[in-house]
Amino acid sequence: MNTPCIDFAPYSQMTDAECHVRIRAAREKLGSKVVILCHHYQRADVYQYADLTGDSLKLARLASQADAEYIVFCGVHFMAEVADIMSTSQQTAILPDLAAGCSMADMANLAKVERCWRELNEVLNAEEQFTPVTYINSAADLKAFCGRHGGIVCTSSNARTIAEWAFGQREKILFFPDQHLGRWTGHTMGIPLEEMLVWDPDLELGGLTPEQIRKARLLLWKGHCSVHQMFQPAHIRKFRSEHPDGLVISHPECSFEVCQLSDYVGSTEHIVKIVKEAPANTRWLVGTELNLVNRLAEEVKPQGKVVQFMAPTVCMCSTMQRIDPQHLAWTLDNLAAGHVVNPIRVPAHELAEAKLALERMLAVS
Ligand code: 13P
Ligand code: SF4
Numbered sequence: 001m002n003t004p005c006i007d008f009a010p011y012s013q014m015t016d017a018e019c020h021v022r023i024r025a026a027r028e029k030l031g032s033k034v035v036i037l038c039h040h041y042q043r044a045d046v047y048q049y050a051d052l053t054g055d056s057l058k059l060a061r062l063a064s065q066a067d068a069e070y071i072v073f074c075g076v077h078f079m080a081e082v083a084d085i086m087s088t089s090q091q092t093a094i095l096p097d098l099a100a101g102c103s104m105a106d107m108a109n110l111a112k113v114e115r116c117w118r119e120l121n122e123v124l125n126a127e128e129q130f131t132p133v134t135y136i137n138s139a140a141d142l143k144a145f146c147g148r149h150g151g152i153v154c155t156s157s158n159a160r161t162i163a164e165w166a167f168g169q170r171e172k173i174l175f176f177p178d179q180h181l182g183r184w185t186g187h188t189m190g191i192p193l194e195e196m197l198v199w200d201p202d203l204e205l206g207g208l209t210p211e212q213i214r215k216a217r218l219l220l221w222k223g224h225c226s227v228h229q230m231f232q233p234a235h236i237r238k239f240r241s242e243h244p245d246g247l248v249i250s251h252p253e254c255s256f257e258v259c260q261l262s263d264y265v266g267s268t269e270h271i272v273k274i275v276k277e278a279p280a281n282t283r284w285l286v287g288t289e290l291n292l293v294n295r296l297a298e299e300v301k302p303q304g305k306v307v308q309f310m311a312p313t314v315c316m317c318s319t320m321q322r323i324d325p326q327h328l329a330w331t332l333d334n335l336a337a338g339h340v341v342n343p344i345r346v347p348a349h350e351l352a353e354a355k356l357a358l359e360r361m362l363a364v365s
Contacts, residue, residue: 012326016325035071036052037074038052039074043320043324045324049328054269056079059083060086060136061362070094073095075095075320076317078137079136081093081344093343094335094343097342100320103319112201116206120213123210124214131166133154133182134177135159136153140346143350144352147355147357150169150170152166152357154181154185158361159182159185160188164189179224181253182221183196184265201221228253231250232258233257235285235287235312236262249264251287258287271292271296280305283308287311289315293307
């Protein structure tokens with residue numbers, strides 16, 4: 001007789017120590033049936049169980065290569081969706097807490113993007129003139145939108161290469177949902193700020209005139225990351241005045257001004273690599289999420305490197321933080337008992353087109 005799924009309620013009362021005992025025992029039982037993927041922002045008490053880690057691009061590739069039956073994704077919802085899209089139909093992607101979303105991804109939705117496309121079509125032929133590019137931090141139906149409109153997905157580590165591809169298809173790009181990544185990418189390609197305009201999805205015609213739309217090369221969706229918006233130019237200026245030899249590295253989700261004032265700008269994987277490979281005894285100011293920065297600081301301390309978080313306040317990815325030992329223990333205990341909890345299944349009608357846009361990205365980058 002089948003036993004019912006194990007309820008989460010008792011796990012919410014468990015101490016971390018109890019959860020760690022359960023996680024280890026369940027992993028032992030499951031063996032190679034399960035692989036745990038962790039994003040760099042994952043909290044330390046969960047990150048320690050990662051089989052594989054990386055930025056969004058690396059994790060998308062790893063998910064497509066994984067052969068375990070269960071891919072337990074310690075990250076946020078869109079990442080688990082990518083794992084589902086890129087894995088086989090015999091595999092199951094699991095998100096230990098379904099509330100682990102991405103607030104930036106939620107700033108664009110299909111209804112608003114389709115309305116934007118309709119409005120652009122009132123001004124010019126959107127299908128002929130715009131390549132839609134979605135940042136991987138977006139729901140699967142937006143990736144599918146890009147797939148069916150000749151568009152593509154990008155991540156923070158390949159945005160420039162993808163934008164070059166997109167401009168090779170059509171003369172303009174509609175970029176969503178992160179205006180900052182889009183603007184920084186356009187800037188690195190030499191596009192003047194006047195040709196990169198913000199599309200406000202809550203205003204008619206995005207708040208732009210038909211003339212502005214005809215002249216724009218890059219339309220930037222009015223979206224941002226609540227974590228990266230905390231980093232300010234003043235933080236960099238203060239650091240530079242105190243440590244003239246110090247180096248600054250930021251994620252491209254930071255504002256344009258922060259990116260401009262940084263010595264390096266790149267994805268989470270890039271940030272980790274640059275700081276790890278830097279000469280001993282260097283000092284760094286890092287503009288990205290706190291769990292990554294704390295881990296990196298510990299790892300490079302033995303080489304005399306000092307790594308400092310950019311903001312004076314604590315800013316973590318509060319949604320990714322929801323994947324805690326309690327949810328991981330509950331997920332693995334259920335798997336060990338033969339139950340799949342929190343599977344992420346992208347509907348078939350979206351899956352094929354979303355996969356097309358993701359595969360274009362992997363082929364181009
Ligand atoms: P990376 O692809 O650089 O890991 O970034 C993902 C993300 O969500 C950063 O906020
Ligand atoms: Fe989304 Fe920002 Fe969290 Fe990255 S840090 S997953 S963009 S909310």
